[in-house]
Amino acid sequence: MPVFSLEPDRAAWCEELRALAAERLRPLADKGEPGRVNRPLVAALGELGLIGRLFTSGALDLCLMRESLARVCTEAETALALQGLGAHPVAASGTAAQRERWLPEVTAGRAVAAFALSEPxxxxxxxxxxxxAEPDGPEGSGRWRLNGEKCWISNAPEADVLTVFARTTPGAGARGVTAFLVPADRAGLGGRPLDMLAPHAIGTVTFDAVPVTCDDVLGETDRGFRVAMRTLNLFRPxxxxxxxxxxxxxLDATLAHTTGRRAFGGPLRDLQAVSHQVAEMATRTxxxxxxxxxxxxxxxxxxPDVPRRAAMAKLLxxxxxxxxxDAAVQLHGARALQRGHLLEHLYREVRAPRIYEGASEVQRTIIAKELYKDLDAAKEAGA
Incomplete structure (x- = not known):
């Protein structure tokens, strides 16, 4: 498929998604409690088949879903994405028993998933x-106890199941991490909500000797970082x-506002400073x-160059x-700063993505590392 245009059926699907978001999802989002998991909204995403599509479609369809929903209802977009982020490791690396137990519940919107990687x-x-992840029994028994804390975890502490990354081999860096699938009713699991700039369900997760076994491992012991990176490489774009x-x-809001708002004898769109700014906004988008x-x-x-491309996409x-x-807020003036205005909402929402799933600085590091790796490989091949 040409990367510069969408096929007609995909373009029509995006329009359908935007209509569903406006008609079915926006009203549910408006009824949600800030800072809490909106379970009716998650259930609706399941009923519409959107969560299930996360695990059966490719990365491009995932991007089209997220872009389309975000354009109309950021809350619906975020609820969908978090189900995918939390359960993708199960779909990609889980055992048959793990998949059978949790994927139907997650895709139907009956169970809420979380991706527990970050720590203080x-x-x-x-x-x-x-x-x-401390051994619980003789070496090789396949039992551990989790002790510590996760922080800034989306859907915590209300998630029903968590993909948890824990250190099974001290001092081994990325090579000593194991991914575990942990149900929220496991003894010793706790947490608390965090009050964030954008009021999503985000919190801490505490582990007080939480028991896990080899049946809870996603992938292989000490190879959990691969599980995390496989998920992040998909979700970063x-x-x-x-x-x-x-x-x-x-941009849509700005086009409408600068057409309808009059100043200095005419619509704002007739001012060159305004029209040039709008052109810059559209071009960058x-x-x-x-x-x-x-x-x-x-x-x-x-x-082979997915890590570099994914990092570039997220960064830009x-x-x-x-x-x-920010430019849209400036062109709207003080009205955009009023609580409840679309741009006031977007202004709070837009800040976090530059940090989570790898901050912009991390993306630049990844890009440079991949570029130099390619250069060194080319030199070695030509030697």
Whole structure:
């Protein structure tokens, strides 16, 4: 598929998603309690088949879903994405028993999933995580006790099941991490909500000798970092798609406002300073969209440069969205700062994606590392 355009059926699907978001999902989102999991909204996403599509479609469709929903209802987009992020490790690395137990519940919107990677002292440097999986019994017994804390975990502490990354081999960096699938009713599991700038369900998760066994392992022992990176490589371009959706919503609002608002004897759109700013907003948004689509297509095709492309897509799209939303606020003036205004909402929402799933600085590090790796490989091949 050309990365510069969408096929007619995909374009029509995106329009359908936006209509569903406006008619079915927006009303449910408006009834939700800030800072809490909106279970009716999650259930609706399941009933519409959108959660299930997360696990049967490719990266490009994931991006199209996130962009389309974000353009109309960021709450619905986020609820969908978090179900995917929390349960993708189960779909990709889980055992048959794990998949049979949890995927039907998650896809139907009956169970809420969480991806528990970040810690108070291990955010962008995920390999530094310290949550300890301590042996519980003789060596090789396949039993551990989890002790420590996770922080800034979406859907915590209300999730029904968590993908938890814990250190099984001290001092081994990324090579000593194991992914566990932990039901929320497991003894010793606790947590508390956090009050964030954008009022999503985000909190801490505490582990007080939480028992896990080899039956809870996702993938292989000490190979959990692969599980995390496999998930993040898929979802990073789609974080960019979320950002593009917000940027487009801000641009749409700005086009309408600058057409209807009159100042200095005519509509704002007739002022060159305004029209040039709108042109810049539109150009950057489209550039970010194309890079997101290209990264997603590369993932779907199994291209070798997915980490670099995914990092580029997330970096450009999230930084672009910040610029576009800020410019939109400036062009709207004080009305955009009123509580409840679309741009006031987007202004709070747009900040976090530049940090989570790898901050912008981390994305630049990944990009540079991949570029130099390619250069060194080329030199070695030519030697």
């Amino acid at each position: 002292d291990a955010g962008s440097d995920a390999a530094a995580l310290a949550l300890a 789609s974080v960019g798609a979320f950002a593009v959706g917000m940027a487009q919503a801000a 489209e550039a970010a969209r194309l890079l997101v689509y290209a990264a997603a297509s590369a993932y779907d095709e199994g291209a 799209a999230t930084e672009t969205a910040q610029f576009v939303v």
